[in-house]
């Protein structure tokens with residue numbers, strides 16, 4: 249039986265569409281497999297906190313979760329099933345769970361192999377230590393909107409705590425100047441509490457360290473005094489300048505560059521020891537996030553302002569001689585991106601004998617920069633001293649001095665768990681559960 253012309257054209261078009269669809273799908277699968285292999289190769293297989301757990305028996309492989317993730321290639325399809333291909337980059341948006349038509353995704357903390365420490369917090373955000381409250385990502389719930397909402401709600405609980413407003417001591421010390429600490433501070437101001445807010449770095453918390461120009465995905469949230477924050481997609485810079493403008497307008501003061509090091513309880517409440525002061529307060533609100541305190545080198549000269557612990561904008565290092573310290577992905581990414589700027593001369597110092605902990609792509613980027621003469625790698629080296637315009641390193645038993653304008657230290661962080669334990673806060677380890 250012969251097909252008429254129209255049917256032939258129709259079937260050809262249909263066939264063509266199917267071939268294009270098939271090719272695109274294959275390409276995406278191949279990309280996902282590559283991303284997953286790179287993550288496994290670098291040992292980066294453990295998500296930081298809340299992340300999707302996919303039930304392969306229920307998964308149809310429709311890819312709705314992959315498309316829904318606002319962070320890009322975090323999920324992928326491998327052998328027709330959804331897989332978390334970039335586990336360490338997942339920030340727990342949860343959009344994948346909402347998008348899945350088969351209910352195949354649950355959001356969990358930790359994995360079977362690596363537990364995640366989550367402090368035990370009651371519905372009023374109070375820990376097992378009466379008077380110590382936790383808000384924001386430290387309590388396990390990530391995302392800016394949640395942090396803002398929890399910061400505000402926690403102050404409502406603090407206001408009900410016995411003794412608030414009495415005696416000549418602070419009502420609350422808010423630790424952390426990220427979205428949770430910012431929102432809590434505004435609420436404390438609104439309710440005329442006696443408070444101080446202490447932040448070890450600068451304004452904005454983790455948001456301040458997002459890459460330059462990152463599009464922040466969020467949902468509307470209520471900021472005390474300021475009103476509704478209606479953004480859904482906004483650049484990191486615009487979000488920070490909106491918050492900073494609001495803080496200025498209402499006269500909110502935050503003590504920057506001051507780190508809380510210990511909290512002890514006494515009959516009045518708590519004594520909070522920081523790098524600069526001792527404060528006495530009825531209650532303490534910990535809004536310190538989960539990213540911890542950057543690890544220091546502990547060498548002379550480290551307090552110079554040219555030393556930083558995170559790279560936010562590689563362009564600021566144009567025409568500079570920069571020392572990057574560390575051997576993980578963040579160090580290699582920092583060194584690679586600074587080396588790509590005009591006029592930079594980069595030295596990458598790592599105490600190990602090889603970059604075994606970093607992704608292949610980052611290792612290749614460093615190799616390329618080294619071959620182009622933009623970057624020099626000093627393996628088995630340690631930093632001994634930093635001065636205004638030099639850095640002194642020990643390299644394979646020899647002392648070497650290099651010209652230096654800036655130092656970027658990426659040697660990991662000290663997680664908050666030991667600090668919480670020292671305060672007596674109960675912690676639960678979650679192994680792939682909620």
Ligand SMILES: Cc1cc2nc3c(=O)[nH]c(=O)nc-3n(C[C@H](O)[C@H](O)[C@H](O)COP(=O)(O)OP(=O)(O)OC[C@H]3O[C@@H](n4cnc5c(N)ncnc54)[C@H](O)[C@@H]3O)c2cc1C
Pocket residue numbers: 339383384385386389390391392393395423424425426427428429446447448449450452453454455458463464465466506507508509535536537538539540541
């Ligand atoms: C790469 C990346 C991209 C992300 N993108 C998004 C996004 O698009 N949308 C979204 O909603 N969320 C996003 N998130 C998550 C979001 O940034 C966090 O959920 C949010 O910042 C948590 O707010 P927080 O106030 O609880 O903690 P943080 O923002 O982490 O702030 C905690 C603050 O406490 C300070 N601190 C810690 N210890 C001490 C101490 N001992 N003394 C004094 N200060 C201390 C820290 O310096 C920090 O400034 C992203 C996260 C990352 C890492």
Ligand code: SF4
Pocket residue numbers: 302306307308309310311312313314329330347348349350351352353
């Ligand atoms: S949305 Fe659900 S069914 Fe579709 S690929 Fe993702 S996990 Fe599988």
